[in-house]
Amino acid sequence: MPETFYEVMRRQGITRRSFLKYCSLAAGALGLSPAFAPKIAHAMETKPRIPVLWLHGLECTCCSESFIRSAHPLAKDVILSMISLDYDDTIMAAAGDQAEAIIDETIEKYDGNFILAIEGNAPLNEDGMYCIIAGKPFVEQLVRVSQHAKAIISWGSCASWGCVQAARPNPTRATPTHKIPGIADKPIIKVPGCPPIAEVMTAVITYILTFEKLPSLDSQGRPKMFYSQRIHDKCYRRPHFDAGQFVEKFDDEGARKGYCLYKVGCKGPTTYNACSTVRWNGGLSFPIQAGHPCIGCSEDGFWDKGGFYDRLTDVHGFGIEANADEIGKTAAGIVAGAAAIHAGASVIKRIASKGDDA
Amino acid sequence: MVEEITARKEEAIFVYEWPVRVWHWVQVFAILALGITGYLIGSPLPSLSGEASDHFFFGTIRYIHFTAAWILIVGFVFRVYWAFVGNSHAREIFLPPVWRRRFWAGVWHEILWYAMIAKEPKKYTGHNPLAVLAMHVLYVWGTIFMIVTGLALYGEGEGMGSWQNEWFSSWVIPLFGQSQDVHTWHHIGMWVIVVFVIIHVYVAVREDIMSRQSIISSMISGWRMFKDDRPPDDEDLRLE
Incomplete structure (x- = not known):
């Protein structure tokens, strides 16, 4: 039986008072009422940590970079207390055969009870040879692990949609998780973004x-709690949109005034x-606030x-790009x-035929 | 035979009932408003200065677009209803008789007429077969496409849980890929309607002058006037 979150936290010297504060913050981050803080505390005191295998395909590590900057809850709390991050080749200490052995061990011990988190995606062309993990195509590892997982999280736009490596003409045939042939029929949670917001990742x-x-x-x-509204719906520059006040060029008066x-x-x-509600870097800012249009x-696509x-x-399509x-x-x-x-031809014809009649 | 035809001296036939005529002209103004405001939503006018609280200019453009859209939708739904209860001409553009050889022969003849190969046009009480085909494909399906994609985009603003979102946005947006793609295709749909309007207006004027029956005045008065006494060619194409 793995330790509960609470046990792990106490072992790390976190006081009960800090633990309860953390539970309140987590409830706040999830948009829950304060009444949920004790429920979160109860869950963490009694439930074993969920094992997570975090696989990396074709990616740029921006998802991991974002994740480790989560402020509420702190990424260290997630990794050390909430989940049992058994495999993540970017941040794990083990390497080589030892690292790969962890995957087999997790599958054996927690078959059907662990979460498979995918960062990046698998290329399918040339039998998947464009992304090799431990001497084998990544797609094989992905399909095999998915068959034993409880659920799959597709981190970022790569795993969710394909992203830059899938851009036309997509030479490696980089394919998002849900379109991989043979992927297990498990629930897939897409958490798109390039990268996704740190707090969104940890909150999921x-x-x-x-x-x-x-x-x-x-x-x-996509989880409704973070992806049910558009950036536009909660954008603080929305009044300028409704007024008809737009930035025409990046160095004009409108840009300076925040149109x-x-x-x-x-x-x-x-x-x-x-982005327009949770924002980035601990709620500091987001692209539009910094004066740059959202790139979606x-x-x-x-x-x-x-x-x-x-x-x-x-x-x-049809040879058009316009x-x-x-x-x-x-x-x-x-x-x-x-x-x-x-019309011109019709007029000429009419005059000509009138001429015939006459 | 000859006596029979000459005995039949029809000068005018009642074709368009008043609901069809009212609907037609309401659609004209709705489409005009939708086209202009829709274009301005994609390519906004130059920025206004001053405080944001002083203006609601872009909001007003969008408001006109949405209001005109509702008028168009209600009109279209009513028009479909009228196709069931109105006279046979009210059904024409919804159900082109594509299963009849004579319909396609009519389409071909009309193409020859527009190519100025056929010497004389046929005489129709309703639309000619080529017009029926163009209205069915470009107007009827074009409008359905615009209504469905338009409601999907409107549902995004109304938000999850609204009926527009549940019935339209939830499946239309993934079907096209993402919201931006639906915007793009909705915009292309506008140009399809623009192309339809150009052809429709040009052909209506031309036929009014060169064909054997009245066109423009019929959509105002409802009566089809004929320029000769020979029988119409579309009697067997009508859907009773």
């Missing part, structure tokens, strides 16, 4: 642990994430839509031109 884990169930997900598999970034391509209106990094600074994004207005104006122009020519 805290939720699973406290309530012993997965958070409720939207139609695309809406809609015209310089802000994807806030089409991006589901918690937690949305599927954000990397393949033309410029980040364009309001209208590109459409691909935005809706370019396509539409061309089509309307051709049709209007054809109608004008046709």
Whole structure:
């Protein structure tokens, strides 16, 4: 029987008072009422830590970098007290065969009871040879581990949607978790973002642990509590949007006054994430607050839509790479031109036929 | 035979009932408002200065867009209802008789007429077969596409739990990929409607002058006037 969270925390010299404060903070971070703090405390006192295997495919480690900066709860609390992070090749001490042995051991001891967290994704071309872990294609490790997991967390836009390594023409066929052939039929929680917000990552884990169930997900598999609203819905620059006050260029008066970034391509209106409420770096700021338009990094395909600074994004297909207005104006122009020519020809024909009649 | 035809001296047939005519002109203004405000939502006008609390300019543009959209939707739903209870001409654009050879022969003849190969146009009480096809594909399905994608985008603002979100956003947005893609296709849909309007207006004017029946005045008065006494060609194509 693994130790409970409380036991681990006490062993590390954390006082009961600090422990209860932590539970209140965790309840706050999850958006729960203060009445839930004792429930979280009770869960942590009685429940064993959840083993987590954190696998890395094609990725840039920005998810891990974000995760370790979580302030509420602190990443160290999550890693040391809440979960039993058995395998994470970026931050684990073990290496080589020892490290790989942990995967087998976890599968054996906690079959069907551990969480599989995936950072990055698996390339499928050339039998997965573009990403090799311990001498074998990553996709094989991923599929095998998924069959023994209780649930899967897809960290970041790589695991959730594909991200930059899946950008057209996607030479390695980098594929998000839920589209991997042979992936086990387990619940997949997508936590998209490049990277996801640190507090969102730790809160998803805290939720699973406290309530012993997965958070409720939207139609695309994202936790509703963080991805049910757009950046735009809670953006502090929204009044400028409704007023019609936009930044036209990055060095203009509007930019200095903090106007809406809609015209310089802000994807806030089409991006589901918690940046405008939870913010980043312990609630300090977020891209729009820093004067940069949202690039929509937690949305599927954000990397393949033309410029980040364009309001209208590109459409691909039929050999076209243009935005809706370019396509539409061309089509309307051709049709209007054809109608004008046709009208001219009709007039000539009518005059000519009248001439015949006469 | 010849006597029979000449005996049939029809000068006008009642075609468009008043609900169809009212609906047509309401759609004209709704589409005009939607097209202009929709374009401005994608490409906003130059920024306003002063305090944000002094203006609600972009909000007003969006408000007009949403209001016109509701008028268009209610009108369209009513028009579908009228296709069931109205006269046979009210059904024409919803159910082109694509299973009939004569319909396609009519489409082909109309193409020849527009290519200025056919010497004389046919005479129709309702729309000609090519017009029926264009209205069905571009207008009817174009409008359905705009209503579905539009409600999906509107549901995003209404938020999770709203019926627009449950019925439309929840499946339309993943179907296209993400919200930005739905915006892009909704925008392309606008251009499809623009193309339809250009063709529709041009052809209506041209047919009014060059065909054998009235077009524009019929959508105002409801009566189809004919320029000759020979029988119409679309009697067997009507859906009773």
